[in-house]
Amino acid sequence: MSEKAFQDYYPADLSHCYGCGNNNAHGHQIKSFWDGEETVAEFNPLPEHTAIPGFVYGGLIASLIDCHGTGSASAAAYKAAGRELGSEPALRFVTANLNVDFLAPTPMGQTLKLRGTITECKEKKVVVDITVSAGETVCAKGRVIAVKMPASMAS
Ligand SMILES: CCCCCCCCCCCC(=O)SCCNC(=O)CCNC(=O)[C@H](O)C(C)(C)COP(=O)(O)OP(=O)(O)OC[C@H]1O[C@@H](n2cnc3c(N)ncnc32)[C@H](O)[C@@H]1OP(=O)(O)O
Numbered sequence: 001m002s003e004k005a006f007q008d009y010y011p012a013d014l015s016h017c018y019g020c021g022n023n024n025a026h027g028h029q030i031k032s033f034w035d036g037e038e039t040v041a042e043f044n045p046l047p048e049h050t051a052i053p054g055f056v057y058g059g060l061i062a063s064l065i066d067c068h069g070t071g072s073a074s075a076a077a078y079k080a081a082g083r084e085l086g087s088e089p090a091l092r093f094v095t096a097n098l099n100v101d102f103l104a105p106t107p108m109g110q111t112l113k114l115r116g117t118i119t120e121c122k123e124k125k126v127v128v129d130i131t132v133s134a135g136e137t138v139c140a141k142g143r144v145i146a147v148k149m150p151a152s153m154a155s
Pocket of ligand 1: 009010011014015017019020066067070074090091092093094095096097122124125145147148149150
């Protein structure tokens with residue numbers, strides 16, 4: 001995909017998140033985009049993301065859901081406000097609650113596809129429901145409750 005990802009609009013000084021920060025060389029650097037009214041991201045697990053040989057570690061899956069959720073929340077807030085992504089004042093969201101159901105073993109060696117639905121979008125809180133699929137199989141689903149980032153986290 002050639003368009004800018006939601007995370008590419010995060011300012012450099014706030015781009016160190018392990019899941020989605022462009023400036024975290026050891027992180028996942030996930031990239032989220034709109035696909036119609038839904039949001040999408042892809043990730044290729046590495047050998048170090050193994051749980052049991054051949055299968056992906058659940059904590060990685062939770063991390064992907066977490067950051068696809070907060071990125072989607074920010075994008076949804078901009079959209080609801082009729083504003084361009086990244087415009088000031090920034091609409092930044094952090095995770096208040098993360099809930100994950102692991103529905104089927106997640107195989108290594110396949111691209112994982114995340115798809116998010118904006119379930120609720122208020123000024124201070126956005127709820128995003130997310131599926132993680134390998135091929136035709138939905139391996140996990142999760143819900144992220146994202147809340148406006150407190151000023152104390154950005155200083
Ligand atoms: C663009 C650059 C970006 C750059 C930034 C990119 C960062 C990427 C972040 C990646 C994701 C992370 O790991 S973030 C790191 C992990 N998260 C954190 O450290 C957050 C720590 N927690 C906090 O700071 C706080 O508890 C907050 C901000 C989450 C909430 O506190 P608050 O601001 O006082 O919220 P409050 O007014 O009480 O509640 C607002 C609404 O949220 C709901 N709510 C509040 N907390 C919860 C909760 N734990 N579980 C469920 N729901 C909750 C309330 O019911 C209410 O819903 P209603 O009554 O209105 O319906």
